[in-house]
Amino acid sequence: MDDSAIRLFKTTLRTNNHSVTKTRLIVFNLLKGQEPISMNSLLRIGKNRFDRASLYRTINLFEEIGVAHRVNLGWKYKIELTDKFAHHHHHLSCTNCGRVIPIREDDELEKLIIQISDTHNFSASKHQIEIQGLCSKCMRLKVVM
Amino acid sequence: MDDSAIRLFKTTLRTNNHSVTKTRLIVFNLLKGQEPISMNSLLRIGKNRFDRASLYRTINLFEEIGVAHRVNLGWKYKIELTDKFAHHHHHLSCTNCGRVIPIREDDELEKLIIQISDTHNFSASKHQIEIQGLCSKCMRLKVVM
DNA sequence: TTATTTTTGCGACATATTTGCAATATTTAG
DNA sequence: CTAAATATTGCAAATATGTCGCAAAAATAA
Secondary structure, eight states: OHHHHHHHHHHHHHHTTOOOOHHHHHHHHHHTTSOOBOHHHHHHHHTTTSOHHHHHHHHHHHHHTTSEEEEEETTEEEEEEOTTTSOOEEEEEETTTOOEEEEEOOHHHHHHHHHHHHHTTOEEEEEEEEEEEEOHHHHHHHHHO | OHHHHHHHHHHHHHHTTOOOOHHHHHHHHHHTTSOOBOHHHHHHHHTTTSOHHHHHHHHHHHHHTTSEEEEEETTEEEEEEOTTTSOOEEEEEETTTOOEEEEEOOHHHHHHHHHHHHHTTOEEEEEEEEEEEEOHHHHHHHHHO
16 A cells, blocks of 8 residues: 555556656655655655755645645645545544544535535535534543643 | 624723734734735735735734634645634635635534534644535536636 | 656745734724 | 832734735646
């Protein structure tokens, strides 16, 4: 699974006429098997392995060829791999501790989204659903206090 | 209705220990009864009535006390009043022409969100749903071309 | 391996957002 | 209503975030 994702990634680059480079592999690996991660964190982690400009160019490319996308969490955004490399899902983000909990795809929810779009004659290509609140842990703490 | 929103706004400021100021009223009025609006537009419109720094401080305050919030539309974000001052709703945003279409609250959708949160022992306080795609107009154009 | 094509790092920009502080407006107390 | 106390504003400067051009380095093609 690990290996196959990288293989798919390389193929995706090639079929889109882009080179397989060190920077792209590093960034891909940073994104793989992770929670959504911010540009800033990526930058901090990869500081001496790639440049800021390259990171932005890399993420832009990843979006273009459908490898990664930006997830909006409240005000900021973070990056995560697309459904091709991880299952389609949405997030619960805890406003207290910052934890981001992925939630599994819900057929009913997805169907509803399509249905609502249709009602408006709108051809939806993608969507984000972000839910904010308190995770079970923080909720417990709040109650105690 | 017009007046009552402003009254509620003033009360909200006061109960949160903040002054009712000219700038805050202007910004509130700019947001009222509008589509989500970008910082840039607000800035352009209010250029000679308030300063950039004040606008940012105002919007931050509005978020803090639950008067307005940032809506992420694809990569950028815009500002709009919260449900307290406008009905709860979500958006369809056209990736071609940039139009933002508000969609009316859908009971089933809202219920589903709560239900999913519950499953994860998560106490949801708010959520955003953003759908991107082509509006009917742009879709027609694309087909023709 | 060499030639060709792409990508990277760097520094300079451009834009977006935040901060400190003195001046001004708002609120409070009388 | 006025004066004192407190909160907010504008301005200029500092940071943060994102983009660009170009020579050097890496990847691909021959």
